[in-house]
Amino acid sequence: MEHAIIIAASVIGAGLAIGLAAIGAGIGDGAVTAKAIEGMARQPEAKGTILVNMLISVGLIESIPIIAAVIAIVLVFANPFAK
Amino acid sequence: MEHEIGSHQLAHFAGLTFHLDTLMMTWLTMAIIIVFAVLATRNLKIKPQGWQNFLEMVVGALLEQIDANMGPRGRKLAPLVITLFLFLAVGNELGLIPGMKSPTSDLNTTLGLALMIVIIVHILGIMNKGPVRYIKHFFEPYVPFVIINIIEELAKPITLSFRLFGNILAGEILLLILGMLVPYVVPTAWLAFSVFVGIVQAFIFTMLSISYLSNSLADDHH
Secondary structure (H helix, E strand, O other): OHHHHHHHHHHHHHHHHHHHHHHHHHHHHHHHHHHHHHHHHHOHHHHHHHHHHHHHHHHHHOHHHHHHHHHHHHHHHOOOOOO | OOOOOOOOOEEEEOOEEEEHHHHHHHHHHHHHHHHHHHHHHOOOOOOOOOHHHHHHHHHHHHHHHHHHHHOHHHHHHHHHHHHHHHHHHHHHHHOOOOOOOOHHHOHHHHHHHHHHHHHHHHHHHHHHHOHHHHHHHHHOOOOOHHHHHHHHHHHHHHHHHHHHHHHHHHHHHHHHHHHHHOOOOHHHHHHHHHHHHHHHHHHHHHHHHHHHHHHHOOOOOO
C-alpha cells in the first residue's frame, strides 16, 4: 500500500516538475527571442552577433528547466524511493 | 526495456569502480578527434581544402571569440578552449548513433570538465594577479559581497556540469522513449534537433569557460 502511494506521488511530482519547467522555459525563451528578433530587425548588420548571443542566452536560461526534466526522469525511471 | 536509464557497465580496478561504458566512449571520442586532427594537418596548404578547411573554420571562429573576450593574453589558453569544444562537440554527437551513448551523458564526465575549468580559473587567477589581490577581489565592492561571490563560485561548476549533463541525458532518454512510442517519424525529427542541441551545448560550455577564464587573466589597467 505504501509502495503504491510512493509511486503515485512520484509520478504526480514528476508531471508537475516537467510541466512547470516547460512553462518557465517557454516564457523565458520567448522573452529573449522576441527581444533578439527586434534587435535584428533594427540592425540587420548585427544579425550574427545577436544570433550568437541569443543562442547562448537560451542555453543558459534552459539550464534549470533541463535540471527539472532530469529530476522528473529520475523520479519516473530510476526512483530512489521505490524499493 | 533492456537499457536501464542511468545504469552503467561497471569495472573494478585498484579498489575503485569505473563506468566502463563512459570510459570507452570517451576513448572513442579521443580517437576520433586525433584522427580528424591528423587528417586535417597533413599536407597543410595555404589555400585550405577538405578536412583542413573544416577544421580551420572551427578554429577561426573560436579564436575570434577568444580574442573578443579574453584580449591579447587569451591566446595562451586557446589550445585548452579549442580542445574542450572539439571534445564536447564530438562527444555530444556520438550518443545519437544507435547503440552508443555520449560520454557527456554521465555526470562524472561533465563534472570533471567543469571542475577542471573552475580549478584552472582559480589557480591562474592566483598566479596572474597574486594571491593578495585575488582574494581581495572577492570582497569588492563592499565586504558583505563576499557571500554572494562565494555562492557564485560554488554555483559555477554545478550549473556548468548539470546543464550539459541534463541536456544530453534528457535528449538520449527522449530518443529511446519516442522510439518506443512513435517509431520512425518523430524520433527522426528529435534526432535532427539533438544534433543542433549537441553543438549548441558544446558552444555554451566553451563560451562560459572563456568568460570565466577571462576573469583570471591579468588586467593591464588599474
